[in-house]
Amino acid sequence: MREPGFWHRPPSLLSRLLLPIAAIYGNIAAARMQKIGTTVGVPVLCVGNYHMGGAGKTPTTLALVALLREFGETPVVLSRGYGGRLQGPIQVDPTRHSAADIGDEPLMMARRVPVVVARDRSDGAALACALGASVILMDDGFQNPALTKDTALIVVDSHRGIGNGSVFPAGPLRAPLALQIARTDALVVVGDGTAADGLAQQITKKGGVVMRARLVPEPASVEALRGRRVLAFAGIGDPGRFVATLQASGVQVAEQRAYPDHHPFTAEELAELAATAKRDRLTLVTTEKDLARIGSAQPSLGVEIVPFAVTLAFGDESKLRLFLLDRLNGARAERLAGRR
Incomplete structure (x- = not known):
């Protein structure tokens, strides 16, 4: 919302x-x-x-x-899987699950740590323990x-x-x-x-x-955008903070788009972003969480979307x-x- x-x-x-x-x-x-x-x-x-x-x-x-x-x-993350359709309990597998299955945040985190999604937290905790947490x-x-x-x-x-x-x-x-x-x-x-x-x-x-x-922006993300003019877009709780982080890192934000948190991008919205980027010679940049929701739709756009990774x-x-x-x-x- x-x-x-x-x-x-x-x-x-x-x-x-x-x-x-x-x-x-x-x-x-x-x-x-x-x-x-x-x-x-x-x-x-x-x-x-x-x-x-x-x-x-x-x-x-x-x-x-x-x-x-x-x-x-041995930590295991337990999530409700907001925005996903699966009730769980289920261990997230980035090779076969999508954000529509288990939510964007669990999918993003599962590339770095075991993640269990469950609407019932007690059932999810039982699975996490079974996984060796x-x-x-x-x-x-x-x-x-x-x-x-x-x-x-x-x-x-x-x-x-x-x-x-x-x-x-x-x-x-x-x-x-x-x-x-x-x-x-x-x-x-x-x-x-x-x-x-x-x-x-x-x-x-x-x-x-x-x-x-x-x-703190990851150095590789900053380097990937060095010298480029970007169109920054994000569907997170505070898109303005994302743009401010880009600008504080020396990234030239020429245009920006803000969407509601956990926004499910439509094909039309992604096509408009790609068309604008091509026309104005801009690089599309978004958050890792947003890119998790875009998923397999990215290659069909014909333009690169650079994920801007940050750590705390x-x-x-x-x-x-x-x-x-x-x-x-x-x-x-x-x-x-x-x-x-």
């Missing part, structure tokens, strides 16, 4: 008119979040958002995968009560924050903020903006950990390492105590 503009402006008449519906939605979401979930045999780390739309969960998940592997762990990384699902989460890391964009701070549909929040903060162990603030500073103070006050991070770099990686080790050790100690 495309986020309404008023979600990211000070409270307006429209947002106030929607508050009664937001109160109902928030009460239902709060009651659901407080249900008791299933505890599985390995630690469960959840990477989530307070709000609808993206803020950098997937790069955060992949960064955690890399660190966990350094610890000698020593740690389950939940990509999203913070508000879902099916599994007990040993650690919840919330990702927020430093420039957008949590918008007007209201619950859907009056604002972007998926549940009342106070309840979500109470269940947060760590906040990952992506970027150098100040919109999340107040939120970071609340997390620190309740004893949580706040970590700063930034998206933490400002204080040693702080993150200590946090993860402490949470993993604590989760395992609780499980051992429960068996006595």
